[in-house]
């Protein structure tokens with residue numbers, strides 16, 4: 001699936017432009033963190049890259065119905081058990097029953113939900129639901145994993161634990177593309193940063209360079225906590 | 230007043246003693262309505278699911294048509310099936326008119342649109358919630374149909390109960406196509422109509438009480454299911 005290229009992508013909803021002239025390339029390698037203020041277009045960009053939305057102009061390659069796997073900002077859990085949620089996409093992907101069971105068990109272990117395997121998924125706490133959604137997407141062993149604020153409802157310890165899980169998934173060769181509002185987390189995880197503001201990619205830089213001194217005044221203001229939507 | 234009082238007592242006695250004529254009528258009614266429900270569900274639920282996920286020209290008109298059919302008077306449904314099954318009708322050579330089979334067909338035709346319309350509403354809300362996630366897993370609308378039917382099963386059970394209640398309580402359709410033949414096509418509702426007009430109030434009342442108990446029980450079950458589904462989000 002990699003590299004994924006977006007070329008001059010525009011996106012609008014209801015006549016309102018949301019993304020304008022987005023050009024970026026996602027190559028195999030360490031995680032790419034997409035950061036920017038609320039409403040900048042981060043979630044829309046992830047949906048476009050994943051394949052859930054079609055660009056109004058420009059193009060995204062490779063042309064596929066769906067690229068990689070994704071965890072939404074608000075996870076959608078099926079009205080099934082925790083285990084049922086894990087197995088559903090695996091069955092859809094055509095895996096045999098034994099392989100489904102093996103992957104589901106491993107994924108549950110990884111996010112610390114093994115004890116809850118038979119609970120109805122929608123009765124889990126917010127943080128548990130978010131971890132389940134991450135486990136469900138990761139169990140597909142995609143080559144690209146889009147994560148939209150995967151730690152938004154996690155406590156500090158769970159956040160660190162999930163960061164370790166994400167780093168582990170990346171180390172296995174999966175390209176992580178994720179958004180976060182936690183700049184500390186972005187520093188800890190990012191190999192590269194895409195800074196998005198008002199629907200435009202302001203810069204795409206290696207993480208070290210970005211955090212040492214961003215190229216744009218907007219990103220510098222954002223890092224100082226001064227850039228408002 | 231004395232008449233009513235003694236009729237109620239006689240009705241209760243019939244129920245208590247398990248009067249064979251009454252039990253025969255009860256058994257036939259349940260058999261006819263449950264079979265009709267099964268057939269209507271096989272057609273109505275998948276149709277409702279399809280209407281919930283598919284977008285095609287004419288879908289809107291179909292939805293409006295189904296909603297209108299929900300209010301179809303049973304006696305009109307009965308008349309249409311009568312015309313199909315009568316000796317000169319297109320299905321006349323099967324000789325089904327005035328048999329329990331004819332009543333099953335009429336009730337199934339009556340409630341299939343109800344099941345389709347109600348399940349469409351339930352499943353459309355579920356699809357709205359699931360669509361992006363299922364597409365992310367690589368499942369299109371077609372593959373979503375069985376998923377929606379399964380994940381919406383609690384809500385769909387209440388839809389089925391509503392359909393059963395409607396079938397068990399209607400009188401017009403079974404009267405027209407069944408003919409109310411004693412011991413063969415006489416159901417609870419047609420028996421009540423007949424016995425009342427003949428003045429045999431105890432049997433009519435006994436059947437009425439049983440019918441009310443069934444309808445009440447079905448509604449209580451539906452309510453309990455709704456609450457269970459709401460609590461668990463299961």
Ligand SMILES: Nc1ncnc2c1ncn2[C@@H]1O[C@H](COP(=O)(O)OP(=O)(O)OP(=O)(O)O)[C@@H](O)[C@H]1O
Nearest residue numbers: 013014018036037038039040041042043044045073
């Ligand atoms: N379907 C839609 N219809 C209309 N407007 C939309 C739609 N989807 C997104 N938008 C608008 O596009 C802009 C970008 O939305 P998006 O969800 O991508 O922001 P974001 O960067 O993820 O913000 P946050 O950090 O708050 O999650 C917002 O102003 C939002 O209101």
Ligand SMILES: [Mg+2]
Nearest residue numbers: 042043073148
């Ligand atoms: Mg967002």
